[in-house]
Amino acid sequence: MEQKENNGGGDVQTYTVPMQSRHKHQAFLFIFALLAGFVGGLFSPAVIKLYEKYNTSLSQGGETKLPSSPSTTTDQPLLDDNRIVNLVEKHSQGVVSIVISKEISQMRRYNSMDFFGGFPFFSPFDVPKQDSDTTTKEKQKIGSGSGFFVSNDGMIVTNKHVVSDEQAEYTVIMQGGKEYSAKVLARDPNNDIAVLKIEGSDFPALTLGDSSALKVGQTVVAIGNALGEFSDSVTSGIISGLKRNVSAGSGFGMEEKLTDIIQTDTAINPGNSGGPLFNISGEVIGINVAVARGAENVGFALPIDSVKRVIDQVKKTGKISVPYIGVRYVLLDDEIQKANNLPYNYGALVLRGTKMTDFAVIPGSPADKANIVENDIILRVNGKKIDADHPLTLLISEYVIGDEVTFSLWHKGKESDVKLTLEERK
Known part of the structure; x- marks a missing residue:
């Protein structure tokens, strides 16, 4: 008998299955069928008996316990429900x-x-x-x-x-x-x-x-x-x-x-x-x-x-007091870094506003006292990096008035640390 096979490389190979081999397969299947019939005949009375017993039990309203496999417990959902109910009863007021x-x-x-x-x-x-x-x-x-x-x-x-x-x-x-x-x-x-x-x-x-x-x-x-x-x-x-x-x-x-x-x-x-x-x-x-x-x-x-x-x-x-450092700034990113040839793509660039009165550093502020000046880049607050997800204002809000914080600062081409004490925003 001739068959064709694709070997995955694009060529089609032809080979022949001998008829003798096919006869052997047929003989094997015949023997397997006989064995299956013999085993089925041997156990069928027992299967029928079990079925009759189970069917009789159902018709009489009885309970038949069949062999069971391990199953998952239903106690956990009930436990969780009870905990939620208890929580609500205790705390909803x-x-x-x-x-x-x-x-x-x-x-x-x-x-x-x-x-x-x-x-x-x-x-x-x-x-x-x-x-x-x-x-x-x-x-x-x-x-x-x-x-x-x-x-x-x-x-x-x-x-x-x-x-x-x-x-x-x-x-x-x-x-x-x-x-x-x-x-x-x-x-x-x-x-x-x-x-x-x-x-x-x-x-x-x-x-x-x-x-x-x-x-x-x-x-x-x-x-x-x-x-x-x-x-x-x-x-x-x-x-x-x-x-x-x-x-x-x-x-x-x-x-x-x-x-x-x-x-x-x-x-x-x-x-x-x-x-x-x-x-x-x-x-x-x-x-x-x-x-x-x-x-x-x-x-x-x-x-x-x-x-x-x-x-x-x-x-x-009796009130919420917000700490501040007293600088205007722009958050750096890749675009601002490239446009201005800056050494960092993160941090807060200290920069004045559009008006003459929009000082980069507010006179007398904590930043002024720490000698921070325009064009400095504040990189980190107590080791936390300043970026779009963690702007300077947010990082400062984690502290309270009177806290001393350390700023990692880029100043005139050099990186250094400065300390300042937070004051209340007026």
């Missing part, structure tokens, strides 16, 4: 809804969900649009968000964009419906964080965790005022990523670069802004802040470690 009200003209409303592209904040606003033929004013609810207690005497943390309107009134609603008038103590100029205060005592303050210890894949739980309508909404998921950098916008001209934040697939929605993100132990490890538009289950939270400093400062001083 520390989460509040924040209602935003304002005395405004009769207005027709439009949907505030028409966000910019990218990663919008959870907008708290159902923004009214003025009708030109009406002048009557009345107090209206214009938005809502979430927050949580960080002290027993009524201090509450939320997002700055939730309480950004200085002319609005803010009401805190606790679980059970009790309402309190709230005062905004401080808004952080560098981060999307704000602190409110209500009068009273013995409020259920939540425990703050350690966001530096987070791992991708661990379980997290969000509680908040979803869509501004469903208070105490609970969702769970996992941490999808860490140290994400995104630009978030509210749709009303507010836009902020969020750096080193937490990504989660936990279902969170507008109205959840400012609400807590818990680990499974019931510790707050983040503050829900933004969601990816046009995507499913891509949300973001500020790590709680970046918030602790703000909370401590407000508790001690």
Whole structure:
């Protein structure tokens, strides 16, 4: 018998299978069939007997225990469910809804969900649009968000964009419906964080965790005022990523670069802004802040470690004081490096502004005292490299007033380290 084979090199080879070989194959198959028939005949009575026994047991409603293989336990999902239930029962009372009200003209409303592209904040606003033929004013609810207690005497943390309107009134609603008038103590100029205060005592303050210890894949739980309508909404998921950098916008001209934040697939929605993100132990490890538009289950939270400093400062001083060094600068990249023949493609180039009064270094500032001058390049802050993802302002915000920091500096063709003490921005 003649067959053809392609050997992969383009040539076709021809070979012949002897008829004798084919007869041997036929004989082998015949013997195999006989053996299979013999074995089947030998065991078929036992198989039939087992079937009859199993069928009889089913018809009589009995239970037949067949040999079982090792199986996975179902205890773990139940254990996780119980932990989430316990978390909610123990800690949900520390989460509040924040209602935003304002005395405004009769207005027709439009949907505030028409966000910019990218990663919008959870907008708290159902923004009214003025009708030109009406002048009557009345107090209206214009938005809502979430927050949580960080002290027993009524201090509450939320997002700055939730309480950004200085002319609005803010009401805190606790679980059970009790309402309190709230005062905004401080808004952080560098981060999307704000602190409110209500009068009273013995409020259920939540425990703050350690966001530096987070791992991708661990379980997290969000509680908040979803869509501004469903208070105490609970969702769970996992941490999808860490140290994400995104630009978030509210749709009303507010836009902020969020750096080193937490990504989660936990279902969170507008109205959840400012609400807590818990680990499974019931510790707050983040503050829900933004969601990816046009995507499913891509949300973001500020790590709680970046918030602790703000909370401590407000508790001690009643305000948020921001440190500064007193320079104007341009972040370097490949393009600026090549255009100006600079030795680095990273760092902050100290440069004056367009006006005569836009000094490169503010007289009397910490930078001035450290002898930093125009055209110097600040390369690192305490060893951390300055680049687009870690601009100088962000690195400085990690410290408090009075801290001494070391700048790695390129000055007149040489690299050196200088120390300066951070002061409060006036």
